[in-house]
Amino acid sequence: MTDQNATATDGGSVAASAGAGATRTATAPDAVTVSGVSRVFGSRGREASVTALDDVSLDVAPGEFVSLIGPSGCGKSTLLRLIADLDQPSSGQISVFGKPARRARIDQDYGIAFQQAGLLPWRTVAANIELPLELHRVGAAERRTRVGDLLSLVGLDDFGSKYPDQLSGGMQQRVAIARALAESPRLLLMDEPFGALDEMTRERMQNELLRICAETDAAVVFVTHSIPEAVFLSHRVVVMSPRPGRIVDVIPVGLGSTADRGEALREDAGFFDAVGAVREALHGHPVSAGPATSATSTGSAGEAREGANLCEPSGRPAGRESR
Protein backbone atom coordinates (compact mmCIF):
# COMPACT_ATOMS: atom_id res chain seq x y z
CA MET A 1 0.00 0.00 0.00
CA THR A 2 1.43 3.31 -0.88
CA ASP A 3 1.12 6.01 1.63
CA GLN A 4 -1.24 7.71 -0.74
CA ASN A 5 -1.68 9.98 -2.86
CA ALA A 6 -1.77 12.90 -5.08
CA THR A 7 0.16 13.98 -8.09
CA ALA A 8 -0.23 17.16 -10.04
CA THR A 9 -1.51 16.84 -13.57
CA ASP A 10 -0.86 19.29 -16.39
CA GLY A 11 -4.11 21.10 -15.78
CA GLY A 12 -3.17 21.88 -12.21
CA SER A 13 -5.63 19.51 -10.66
CA VAL A 14 -4.51 16.67 -8.47
CA ALA A 15 -4.79 13.01 -9.34
CA ALA A 16 -5.63 11.01 -6.27
CA SER A 17 -4.25 7.52 -6.33
CA ALA A 18 -5.45 4.82 -4.03
CA GLY A 19 -3.51 4.48 -0.91
CA ALA A 20 -3.62 4.63 2.77
CA GLY A 21 -5.38 2.24 5.00
CA ALA A 22 -6.73 -0.30 2.60
CA THR A 23 -5.45 -3.63 1.45
CA ARG A 24 -4.19 -3.76 -2.08
CA THR A 25 -2.77 -6.89 -3.61
CA ALA A 26 -0.70 -7.08 -6.72
CA THR A 27 -3.53 -8.66 -8.68
CA ALA A 28 -6.66 -7.00 -7.31
CA PRO A 29 -7.91 -4.10 -9.43
CA ASP A 30 -8.81 -0.87 -7.69
CA ALA A 31 -12.36 -0.57 -6.49
CA VAL A 32 -12.69 2.64 -8.49
CA THR A 33 -10.48 4.20 -11.15
CA VAL A 34 -11.42 7.62 -12.49
CA SER A 35 -9.03 8.81 -15.23
CA GLY A 36 -9.10 12.33 -16.60
CA VAL A 37 -12.87 12.63 -16.29
CA SER A 38 -14.74 15.76 -17.27
CA ARG A 39 -18.48 16.33 -17.31
CA VAL A 40 -19.97 19.22 -19.22
CA PHE A 41 -23.71 19.66 -19.05
CA GLY A 42 -25.00 20.93 -22.38
CA SER A 43 -26.48 24.35 -22.93
CA ARG A 44 -30.23 24.72 -23.02
CA GLY A 45 -31.68 27.60 -25.04
CA ARG A 46 -29.72 30.65 -24.01
CA GLU A 47 -28.12 28.95 -21.03
CA ALA A 48 -24.41 28.38 -21.27
CA SER A 49 -22.99 24.94 -20.80
CA VAL A 50 -21.81 24.01 -17.30
CA THR A 51 -18.50 22.28 -16.69
CA ALA A 52 -19.25 20.35 -13.53
CA LEU A 53 -16.02 18.31 -13.49
CA ASP A 54 -12.74 19.07 -15.16
CA ASP A 55 -10.02 16.46 -15.59
CA VAL A 56 -10.65 14.52 -12.41
CA SER A 57 -8.54 11.46 -11.63
CA LEU A 58 -9.07 9.32 -8.57
CA ASP A 59 -8.26 5.76 -7.55
CA VAL A 60 -9.85 4.01 -4.61
CA ALA A 61 -8.28 0.79 -3.34
CA PRO A 62 -10.32 -2.24 -2.26
CA GLY A 63 -11.45 -1.70 1.32
CA GLU A 64 -10.47 1.96 1.29
CA PHE A 65 -12.74 4.70 2.64
CA VAL A 66 -12.46 7.92 0.63
CA SER A 67 -14.51 11.06 1.26
CA LEU A 68 -15.17 13.81 -1.28
CA ILE A 69 -15.53 17.27 0.18
CA GLY A 70 -15.84 20.67 -1.44
CA PRO A 71 -18.08 23.70 -1.83
CA SER A 72 -21.66 23.32 -2.95
CA GLY A 73 -21.87 22.78 -6.71
CA CYS A 74 -18.29 21.55 -7.11
CA GLY A 75 -19.39 18.29 -8.68
CA LYS A 76 -19.26 15.77 -5.81
CA SER A 77 -22.63 14.22 -6.61
CA THR A 78 -21.88 14.35 -10.31
CA LEU A 79 -18.70 12.34 -9.73
CA LEU A 80 -20.55 9.79 -7.61
CA ARG A 81 -23.27 9.46 -10.25
CA LEU A 82 -20.66 8.88 -12.94
CA ILE A 83 -19.03 6.13 -10.88
CA ALA A 84 -22.48 4.59 -10.36
CA ASP A 85 -23.15 4.79 -14.12
CA LEU A 86 -26.19 6.95 -13.50
CA ASP A 87 -24.60 9.48 -15.85
CA GLN A 88 -21.80 9.37 -18.42
CA PRO A 89 -18.59 11.44 -18.53
CA SER A 90 -18.08 13.89 -21.39
CA SER A 91 -14.49 12.67 -21.54
CA GLY A 92 -12.22 10.36 -19.59
CA GLN A 93 -12.73 6.84 -18.28
CA ILE A 94 -14.18 5.22 -15.20
CA SER A 95 -13.76 1.64 -14.13
CA VAL A 96 -15.06 -0.22 -11.11
CA PHE A 97 -13.10 -3.29 -10.05
CA GLY A 98 -11.43 -3.17 -13.44
CA LYS A 99 -14.73 -3.19 -15.37
CA PRO A 100 -16.47 -0.38 -17.25
CA ALA A 101 -18.92 1.37 -14.91
CA ARG A 102 -21.88 0.03 -16.88
CA ARG A 103 -20.75 -3.58 -16.49
CA ALA A 104 -20.22 -3.02 -12.76
CA ARG A 105 -23.76 -1.65 -12.45
CA ILE A 106 -25.23 -4.64 -14.23
CA ASP A 107 -23.15 -6.96 -12.05
CA GLN A 108 -24.35 -5.13 -8.91
CA ASP A 109 -20.78 -4.53 -7.81
CA TYR A 110 -21.76 -1.61 -5.62
CA GLY A 111 -24.50 -0.43 -3.29
CA ILE A 112 -25.80 3.14 -3.24
CA ALA A 113 -27.13 5.21 -0.34
CA PHE A 114 -28.20 8.83 -0.73
CA GLN A 115 -29.32 11.57 1.62
CA GLN A 116 -32.94 10.58 1.30
CA ALA A 117 -33.30 7.00 2.45
CA GLY A 118 -35.56 6.38 -0.56
CA LEU A 119 -37.49 3.52 1.03
CA LEU A 120 -40.71 2.25 -0.48
CA PRO A 121 -43.40 3.24 2.03
CA TRP A 122 -45.73 0.36 1.18
CA ARG A 123 -43.10 -2.27 1.89
CA THR A 124 -41.99 -3.35 5.34
CA VAL A 125 -38.44 -2.74 6.48
CA ALA A 126 -37.54 -6.36 5.67
CA ALA A 127 -39.19 -6.14 2.26
CA ASN A 128 -37.29 -2.94 1.48
CA ILE A 129 -33.99 -4.56 2.38
CA GLU A 130 -34.67 -7.66 0.32
CA LEU A 131 -35.77 -5.74 -2.77
CA PRO A 132 -32.42 -5.98 -4.62
CA LEU A 133 -32.29 -9.70 -3.84
CA GLU A 134 -35.83 -10.15 -5.14
CA LEU A 135 -34.97 -8.30 -8.32
CA HIS A 136 -32.08 -10.67 -8.85
CA ARG A 137 -34.23 -13.72 -8.19
CA VAL A 138 -32.51 -14.86 -5.03
CA GLY A 139 -34.60 -17.65 -3.46
CA ALA A 140 -37.02 -16.87 -0.62
CA ALA A 141 -35.17 -18.87 2.05
CA GLU A 142 -31.84 -17.27 1.23
CA ARG A 143 -33.47 -13.82 1.18
CA ARG A 144 -34.94 -14.38 4.64
CA THR A 145 -31.58 -15.40 6.07
CA ARG A 146 -29.78 -12.50 4.43
CA VAL A 147 -32.34 -9.95 5.59
CA GLY A 148 -32.08 -11.30 9.15
CA ASP A 149 -28.30 -10.88 9.03
CA LEU A 150 -28.59 -7.36 7.65
CA LEU A 151 -31.16 -6.30 10.24
CA SER A 152 -28.70 -7.42 12.92
CA LEU A 153 -25.84 -5.68 11.23
CA VAL A 154 -27.63 -2.31 11.34
CA GLY A 155 -29.12 -2.94 14.80
CA LEU A 156 -32.75 -3.24 13.71
CA ASP A 157 -33.51 -6.88 14.60
CA ASP A 158 -36.92 -6.04 16.01
CA PHE A 159 -38.06 -3.78 13.21
CA GLY A 160 -38.27 -6.02 10.15
CA SER A 161 -42.06 -6.01 10.11
CA LYS A 162 -42.42 -2.26 10.62
CA TYR A 163 -43.07 0.23 7.83
CA PRO A 164 -40.70 3.12 7.05
CA ASP A 165 -43.02 5.76 8.51
CA GLN A 166 -42.86 3.93 11.86
CA LEU A 167 -39.12 4.55 12.06
CA SER A 168 -37.02 7.58 12.92
CA GLY A 169 -34.90 9.25 10.23
CA GLY A 170 -31.76 7.56 11.53
CA MET A 171 -33.43 4.16 11.53
CA GLN A 172 -34.67 4.71 7.97
CA GLN A 173 -31.16 5.58 6.93
CA ARG A 174 -29.90 2.37 8.52
CA VAL A 175 -32.49 0.45 6.49
CA ALA A 176 -31.21 2.18 3.35
CA ILE A 177 -27.66 1.16 4.24
CA ALA A 178 -28.78 -2.42 4.89
CA ARG A 179 -30.46 -2.42 1.49
CA ALA A 180 -27.28 -1.07 -0.12
CA LEU A 181 -25.37 -3.94 1.52
CA ALA A 182 -27.92 -6.62 0.56
CA GLU A 183 -25.83 -8.04 -2.25
CA SER A 184 -22.60 -7.82 -0.25
CA PRO A 185 -21.11 -5.18 -2.51
CA ARG A 186 -17.40 -4.62 -2.36
CA LEU A 187 -18.09 -0.92 -2.92
CA LEU A 188 -20.51 1.54 -1.35
CA LEU A 189 -21.31 4.87 -3.00
CA MET A 190 -22.79 7.25 -0.42
CA ASP A 191 -24.00 10.79 -1.09
CA GLU A 192 -24.47 12.69 2.17
CA PRO A 193 -26.29 9.72 3.70
CA PHE A 194 -26.34 11.34 7.15
CA GLY A 195 -26.93 14.91 5.99
CA ALA A 196 -30.47 15.10 7.28
CA LEU A 197 -29.78 13.61 10.71
CA ASP A 198 -29.32 15.37 14.04
CA GLU A 199 -25.76 15.49 15.33
CA MET A 200 -26.07 12.68 17.88
CA THR A 201 -27.75 10.31 15.46
CA ARG A 202 -25.23 11.27 12.85
CA GLU A 203 -22.29 10.35 15.08
CA ARG A 204 -23.93 7.07 15.99
CA MET A 205 -24.46 6.30 12.31
CA GLN A 206 -20.83 7.14 11.57
CA ASN A 207 -19.75 4.64 14.24
CA GLU A 208 -22.07 2.03 12.76
CA LEU A 209 -20.83 2.64 9.26
CA LEU A 210 -17.24 2.11 10.41
CA ARG A 211 -18.25 -1.10 12.14
CA ILE A 212 -20.04 -2.31 9.00
CA CYS A 213 -17.05 -1.41 6.82
CA ALA A 214 -14.73 -3.29 9.15
CA GLU A 215 -17.01 -6.33 8.99
CA THR A 216 -17.60 -6.30 5.24
CA ASP A 217 -14.29 -4.81 4.06
CA ALA A 218 -16.18 -2.76 1.48
CA ALA A 219 -14.54 0.24 -0.16
CA VAL A 220 -16.55 3.46 0.25
CA VAL A 221 -16.76 6.70 -1.73
CA PHE A 222 -18.53 9.10 0.59
CA VAL A 223 -19.77 12.61 -0.23
CA THR A 224 -20.09 14.98 2.70
CA HIS A 225 -20.06 18.67 3.62
CA SER A 226 -18.76 17.90 7.08
CA ILE A 227 -15.00 18.03 7.60
CA PRO A 228 -15.14 16.18 10.94
CA GLU A 229 -17.31 13.49 9.40
CA ALA A 230 -14.91 13.07 6.47
CA VAL A 231 -11.91 12.86 8.80
CA PHE A 232 -13.53 10.50 11.27
CA LEU A 233 -14.53 8.03 8.59
CA SER A 234 -11.86 8.18 5.93
CA HIS A 235 -8.49 6.85 5.00
CA ARG A 236 -8.21 9.79 2.61
CA VAL A 237 -10.14 13.02 2.15
CA VAL A 238 -10.32 14.35 -1.39
CA VAL A 239 -10.76 18.12 -1.50
CA MET A 240 -12.43 19.62 -4.56
CA SER A 241 -12.37 23.16 -5.92
CA PRO A 242 -15.38 25.33 -6.67
CA ARG A 243 -16.80 24.72 -10.13
CA PRO A 244 -15.45 23.52 -12.43
CA GLY A 245 -14.79 20.74 -9.96
CA ARG A 246 -11.21 19.56 -9.75
CA ILE A 247 -9.34 17.66 -7.12
CA VAL A 248 -7.11 20.24 -5.48
CA ASP A 249 -5.76 18.23 -2.59
CA VAL A 250 -5.83 14.75 -1.12
CA ILE A 251 -5.27 14.36 2.57
CA PRO A 252 -4.37 10.97 3.98
CA VAL A 253 -5.86 10.53 7.41
CA GLY A 254 -3.49 8.47 9.50
CA LEU A 255 -5.93 7.48 12.20
CA GLY A 256 -5.71 3.74 11.75
CA SER A 257 -8.00 1.16 10.23
CA THR A 258 -11.76 1.53 10.25
CA ALA A 259 -11.90 -1.31 12.79
CA ASP A 260 -9.75 0.65 15.24
CA ARG A 261 -11.69 3.89 15.12
CA GLY A 262 -13.99 4.66 17.99
CA GLU A 263 -15.60 7.49 19.92
CA ALA A 264 -12.31 8.40 21.61
CA LEU A 265 -10.93 9.41 18.24
CA ARG A 266 -13.21 12.44 18.20
CA GLU A 267 -11.15 13.92 21.04
CA ASP A 268 -7.78 12.84 19.66
CA ALA A 269 -5.20 15.49 18.82
CA GLY A 270 -4.51 13.76 15.50
CA PHE A 271 -8.16 14.06 14.65
CA PHE A 272 -8.15 17.80 15.22
CA ASP A 273 -4.93 18.16 13.27
CA ALA A 274 -6.48 16.42 10.28
CA VAL A 275 -9.61 18.53 10.56
CA GLY A 276 -7.39 21.58 10.44
CA ALA A 277 -5.53 20.28 7.40
CA VAL A 278 -8.74 19.61 5.46
CA ARG A 279 -10.12 22.97 6.46
CA GLU A 280 -6.99 24.73 5.23
CA ALA A 281 -7.16 22.86 1.95
CA LEU A 282 -10.81 23.77 1.52
CA HIS A 283 -9.97 27.40 2.07
CA GLY A 284 -7.35 27.17 -0.63
CA HIS A 285 -4.30 26.93 1.58
CA PRO A 286 -3.13 23.35 1.28
CA VAL A 287 -0.74 22.56 4.05
CA SER A 288 2.41 20.86 2.98
CA ALA A 289 2.72 17.32 4.01
CA GLY A 290 4.79 15.49 6.42
CA PRO A 291 3.64 12.65 8.49
CA ALA A 292 2.04 13.39 11.82
CA THR A 293 4.40 16.27 12.51
CA SER A 294 3.24 18.24 9.51
CA ALA A 295 -0.29 17.90 10.75
CA THR A 296 0.76 19.79 13.81
CA SER A 297 1.85 22.62 11.62
CA THR A 298 -1.68 23.03 10.35
CA GLY A 299 -2.58 24.74 13.57
CA SER A 300 -3.18 23.93 17.18
CA ALA A 301 -5.74 21.42 18.34
CA GLY A 302 -7.74 24.37 19.56
CA GLU A 303 -7.75 25.98 16.16
CA ALA A 304 -8.67 22.73 14.53
CA ARG A 305 -11.44 22.26 17.04
CA GLU A 306 -12.77 25.65 16.07
CA GLY A 307 -12.69 24.48 12.46
CA ALA A 308 -14.60 21.39 13.44
CA ASN A 309 -17.31 23.51 14.93
CA LEU A 310 -17.55 25.49 11.74
CA CYS A 311 -18.41 22.45 9.79
CA GLU A 312 -16.40 19.22 10.02
CA PRO A 313 -13.77 16.01 11.53
CA SER A 314 -11.01 13.09 10.94
CA GLY A 315 -7.41 11.96 11.44
CA ARG A 316 -3.82 12.83 11.38
CA PRO A 317 -2.41 13.56 7.96
CA ALA A 318 0.18 10.95 7.31
CA GLY A 319 2.04 12.80 4.63
CA ARG A 320 0.86 13.90 1.25
CA GLU A 321 1.79 15.61 -1.85
CA SER A 322 -0.26 18.42 -3.16
CA ARG A 323 -0.21 20.50 -6.22
Ligand SMILES: Nc1ncnc2c1ncn2[C@@H]1O[C@H](COP(=O)(O)OP(=O)(O)OP(=O)(O)O)[C@@H](O)[C@H]1O
Ligand atom coordinates in the same frame (compact mmCIF):
# COMPACT_ATOMS: atom_id res chain seq x y z
N1 LIG B 1 -28.37 17.35 -14.92
C1 LIG B 1 -27.72 18.51 -14.85
N2 LIG B 1 -27.90 19.46 -15.81
C2 LIG B 1 -27.24 20.62 -15.75
N3 LIG B 1 -26.39 20.96 -14.77
C3 LIG B 1 -26.18 20.07 -13.79
C4 LIG B 1 -26.83 18.81 -13.77
N4 LIG B 1 -26.42 18.13 -12.67
C5 LIG B 1 -25.55 18.93 -12.03
N5 LIG B 1 -25.41 20.10 -12.71
C6 LIG B 1 -24.53 21.20 -12.34
O1 LIG B 1 -23.23 20.68 -12.12
C7 LIG B 1 -22.63 21.31 -11.01
C8 LIG B 1 -22.22 20.28 -9.98
O2 LIG B 1 -23.40 19.75 -9.37
P1 LIG B 1 -23.32 18.65 -8.22
O3 LIG B 1 -24.70 18.36 -7.79
O4 LIG B 1 -22.48 17.54 -8.68
O5 LIG B 1 -22.53 19.46 -7.08
P2 LIG B 1 -22.27 19.06 -5.57
O6 LIG B 1 -20.84 19.34 -5.29
O7 LIG B 1 -22.74 17.67 -5.31
O8 LIG B 1 -23.19 20.11 -4.84
P3 LIG B 1 -23.86 20.06 -3.37
O9 LIG B 1 -22.72 19.99 -2.40
O10 LIG B 1 -24.60 21.36 -3.28
O11 LIG B 1 -24.75 18.86 -3.31
C9 LIG B 1 -23.63 22.34 -10.49
O12 LIG B 1 -23.32 23.59 -11.05
C10 LIG B 1 -24.95 21.83 -11.04
O13 LIG B 1 -25.83 22.91 -11.26
